[in-house]
Every structure is written in C-alpha cells, then in structure tokens.
Amino acid sequence: MTNIVVPTEASAASVGWRLGALYGPAIYGVSAAAVALPVAADRLHTAPATAVWILTIHALGLGVGAAVAGRATDIWGPPRTLRLGAALLAAGATLCAFAAILAVAVAGRALLAAGSGAMTATALTLAAGRPATQRPAVLARLGAAMALFSATAPLAGALAVTTSWRAALVLPALSLAALPLCWPLAQPRQRVQARVDWIGAGLLVVTAAGLLLTIQSTALDFPPPAVVGLVAGTCALAVLMDRHRRRHPDGFVPAVISQRRFVLAGLAGAGVYGGLFACVYAVPQLLTRLDYSAQDIGLLLVPSAIVAAVAARLAGRASGDAARRQVLVGVTALFSVSLLLAAWNHRPVALMGAATVGFAAFAIAQTTLTAAITAGVAPRQRGGALGLLNLMFFIGGAVGASACSALWQPWGLPVALAAVAALPAVAVVGAHAALSKAE
Template structure:
C-alpha cells in the first residue's frame, strides 16, 4: 500500500515540511553564525583564530559523525534518531545562546553539530521511506531542498539583523522554537519504527570509533592544512576498511557502493559541492579582495544563488515527471559549469549577478535528482547509511575542495584560474553522471 492511500495530502505536506525543518535548522545556523562572529569576539575578547572555532567545531562535528548517524538510523530506527537529534540540537542551541563563556559556547556548537549529523540522515531516510511513489517521492526532496536554500538565504539576510538589533545570542536562540515545533511534528507525524529494525543487525563499535575519529583527524588536517593530520586520518579510515571487511555487521553495506546508480550519484554530488565551494568560498574572497566589497556586501552579492536555488527546488518535481534523473542532473551540472566559467571571466559585480542566478536555478534539480537516486532506491535497512554517505559528499567533499583551492591561492594562482578549475570539476561531474549513472525515465 502506498503513502498516497494511507496519508491525506494535508498530512503528507505536514510530514514533508517537518522533514525539511532539519535542513533548515542546520543551514540557517551555519550561515547566520558567520555574521555574528565579530560581536561574539567583542564580548569574549577573542582573537580571530580562536573565534573561527565557533564555526569550525560545528562543521567538524557534522562531518565526523554523519556516517555513524546514518548507521544508527538503520540499526535503532529513524524515528528514534530523528527525535533524539532534534531534541539535542534544540537544547544545544539554547546552551549556545545562553553561554556565559567560550568553553560553554563551543560545547553547545559541538553538540549542535553532532545532533545535526544524526538528524539529517534520519530526515533524508524518512523521506525516502515514507514517500515511495510519485509525485510525492520527488516532491518531498523538493521540499527539503527548498528548506535548505531558504535557510541559507534567511541566515545570510537575518543573521546580521538579529545580531545588530537583538544581540548575537539570538542567532542561536531563534532556532529553539523552530526546533521545538519540528520535534513535536516528528513525534506526531512520523510512524513508529517497525520492530526488528535492520533485521537484527548490530552497530559495530570498533568501526564506529575508527570512522568518526578518522574523519575528525582528516577534516582537521584539511582545515589546518596539515599533511600529517590528513595522513593520520586516512590511516584510521584505511584501518576501518580492514575491520569492515572482517565484520559480520559492517558500518557500510558494500552493496550500497556496488550500485552504479548510487556510486555515480555520490560522486556527482561531490563534484557539484566542490564547484559550489569555488563559487561561495573563493567567490566571496574574490568579491572582497578583487572588487573591494565588505564581507556583508559580498554575502548580499551572492544571494542570487540562494534565491535561484529556492525557486528551482520547487520546480524540480515537474521536471522529474518528464525526464530521467540522469538527464536532468547532467543538464543542470553542465549549466552550473557554464555559470561558474562566466563568473570567472566577468570583470564587474553587475556582470556576475545573472550567472550567480543561473547557478542557483540549475542547483535545485541537481539536489532533488541525486537525493532520489541515492536514497529512494536504497534498501530499507540501509537507507540511513545511504543518506549519510550522500550528505558526507557535501561536508567532506567541500572540505577537500576548500583545502585544494586555498592551496592554489596560497601558491600565487589568481582567483580566475581557481574558479575555472571549479568549473572544470563540475563539468567532469556532469560527464561522470552521463557515463556511470544508468538512464531511466521517471
């Protein structure tokens, strides 16, 4: 029996919006906090190098615990994990907003990141599991994508307003009522986890420790540009692979990566995220250093990306009904590569704006198409892990791209060649999708 037969349209929309709230909480927080950093530094008397950990610790926590979070969803049940993740994330936001000193603030940020690493794969796996027929299968991922892009826009726009009018603490505190509403919605709308989740499989404690510690060390090495830490992280992950091959209960079912559809989609999303890093991180630096904009003005100049992403996310389900996911993703990634190329070749801020909007308009279908390919068709008992691997492409792929692009800038390479390199990576992702992901009409 499908979701259409057992759930009214109103309840379906309510469930989809609740699942989108997890993405909203994570991305609003990550972008809004950046605008509050100067005020936090002034109150606690922090140097910029120390202050950066308010953001970095959050990102590290998400990236390090995503795979574990996805596996826990499969073993313990996505409803339980979703409720726990939202509760901890909401409480951690309150802790950060009321923090009397830096250690408490950092503790709140670490908890927020860890909770998000569990809540995000739970939301994506629930979307794939609860909506198994069209049009809702594409529609729910469209809602989640819209929530993510809207959160980015709201964070970029409202972060400075909240900090200026109410104080930096409200950047954290404003997420608390949203978290409470999402928590209540999840409790009411998500069906109870079925008995015997994951067919009696257990969580491999050794693999869990190795994957999380390995990702922490690897991401820290990328962030700090430390080859020694990076190699240490890779060594821990390699050891995890050895343990996994001998385990009766591996963290990642090898069958997930044996599928051309999923493996190709993961790689495609990783290349897209690398290009997005060139667009946003390198692009923001270029706007400030090349065109003389302030940090706030640079953020405002990049807002067409977020506007375009929010618009195209709502239109993606219409495309998914007419064309295969591969056709949509290949076309959209080619447009992103073109947009980034034209951005790199532009000579003024007004020239950039239409190409920034083009990137955003092409991005919504990429997210909707790839999430559907990676998650909807994953085995029920591995859907949380499949969701976590997809999200990892954003955090880990983005960290690798930042390290690579910043190294290029540090070596004296100009902004334009770095941005063009990002465009080449996205174009390669489009070609990879065409060659690897099987075609299929939706």
C-alpha cells in the same frame, strides 16, 4: 531496534516542506555564523584566526553527525534519532548562549552540529521512505526548501547579528521549531531486533573526523608535521574501517558504499557542494569589495533563493533516470561555466548569476542523487547509505571552501574561483555515470 515508518495521508507537498524546515537550519551553521565571526572573536577575547574553529567544528560535526545518525535511523528508528538530535541542539544552544570563552563556544557549536546532523539524516531518511508515488514530489519540495535556506543564510546571519552575535551562532537550533510538524511522519509500526556495531560506528566517526580535519588543515594553520601525521592516521583508519566493513557487511557501515553507483553519486554531489561552498565563500567577499554591506548581500541573494526553489520543483517533475540525468548534468555544467564567468567578470549580475545556478544545482543534486541511491538500497540500510552519501557531499563542500581559501592569498580570489569551477565539471561526469542504468 529498527523502526519502519508508516506512510501517512499527508500530501507530498506538505511532507516535503515540513522535512525541508527540519533540514534547512543546519545550513545556517556555517554561512550565517560566518557573519558573526569577527564580533564573536572580539567578545570571546581571541584572535579571528583562532575563532575560525567556531565554523570548522560545525562542518566537522555536521558531516560526522549525519553519517552516524543516518545509520542510527536504521537501527533505532527516526523517533529516537529525532529525540537525540533535539537534546543535542538544546544543549548546544544553551552552551553558546552562556559561553564566555572560546572553548565553551566551540563545545556548544559541536553539540549543535551533531544535533543538526541527526536532523538532516532523519529528514532525508523520512523523505526516502515515502511511497514511491510520493517520493519524487517530496524530494523536490525538500530540495526547494534547502535552496531557500542556503540563499537566505547570509541575510539571516546579518539580521541575527543586529540582535546578538550569539543569536547567529545558534540559528541551527531553529530545527526544533519544525519538530512538532515532522514528528507524526516518524512514527514506527514495526520493531526488528538489531545489534549495534559500536566498533564500526567508532571507526566511521574518527575516520570522517580525520578526513575533514585534513581538508581544513590549511585554514587552521596546522604545522606540516601535524598534517603528515593526520593524513597517515586517517589513511590507516580508513583501511581498518574497510576491513571491518568487509567482515561485517550488515554492520554500522553498510556494504552499499562499495557499489559503483554510490561512489559516482557521492562524487557528483561532492563536486556540486564544492562549487557551491566556494561560491558562497567568494561571492560575498567580491561584493564587499564593491561596497555592499552584509544586509545588502543577503537581500541580493533572496531572488537567487526563489529561482533555485522553483528550479528544484520543476526538476522534481522529471520522470526516469534519463530525464533526471539530463537535468542534473545540464544545470551542473551551467554552474561550472557561471563560476568561470563570475571569475572573469566581477559585476554583481555575474556574481549573482553564479550563486543562483549554484543554489539550483545544489538542490537538484541533493534530491536527484538521493532518489537514485534510495532506489537501489534495501530499506534496512537506507538511512546509513544516505547518511554516508551526505558525508561525501559535505567533504566535497569542505574541499571547495578550503581550496578557494588556500588559493586566494597567493593568486587572488578571481583565480581561486576559476580554479574551483573544475569541481562542478567533475560532478558532470559523476552525475552522468551515476544516473545511467544501474548495474
């Protein structure tokens, strides 16, 4: 059943901030939880290398959950997707609150990630479904909120750990607090009969999971035979999914993913996310070497959040593809240069400068590319398209963090940070092409 959202009389600013509050806590799932990882490993009686599954499962579940939930909003409508996401968040938070062993904590985090995926996908779908006159302003506020959550994640994690390490793990459940604010925006006005493509959904889930696990295989210390098997299996599943999509163009995997503009937009967003995830991973490490505490690092990032939020709002005022392209390309190029500068000069001002530009590029890319794809996708496939676009972004983020981690040991963190500066550079090319005149 497909639900079409009724535009309300709420102002664009109000809608954007409310949807940002629904989306934002999902960002805390990795950056904030990472602060609690050493304590969690000790309390769960496991090695830190094994406890990294607490972070990995969230990245995996969030990406897959967003892709599946995006299409679910097309088929079942936002209200039902929000109810499912809320149930998953509540169940995951409960498991984490009482987990005494790693397996239970990982299961709880998996449910939290899936619930967060539902919340993020629904937030983007609702933003994209606003009237064309409101949409740019709504997306600008949504991007500003995302920048605020991204930059405050380390501080939120550090403050939560002072209460309990479990509190840092369940921060994504804060999306539940925004649910009453967003529920009026998700009310349906029409129901259209639709058939659920369960085979397509299953192929999407396992293919995305295989791809994300392949990217994380270095951090997870998978043996070479397992990595080879994982790559082969993921490639085979991708081929099957593509064949299924061609035979069922109106199925769970929308046909829009084969469009040139969609692929380029995904490439651009993936490059920005990759650079940001690597930056968020490396900058705290480098600041820690300069004797900054977790709370100090979190406080240092607060001005970055403010600057990025303001930049996202200003970028939202750009009208037309040409103006948006210039803004995104310029900020993304600056992000690549700032990463190179931070790798060369480890002073706090250079590190915080890279983080600030990264958060701004992240927010602007999310809102600009979402608007570009929304304009070229039919409403009945919009949620699925945005969910898959978000999955591509998260895959890029996983690549950036994994590459930075893998290069750190043999070459050092500065070299690793300089290497991942190539990801925003690739995003410059993708953004320029994606925001050119649609074919």
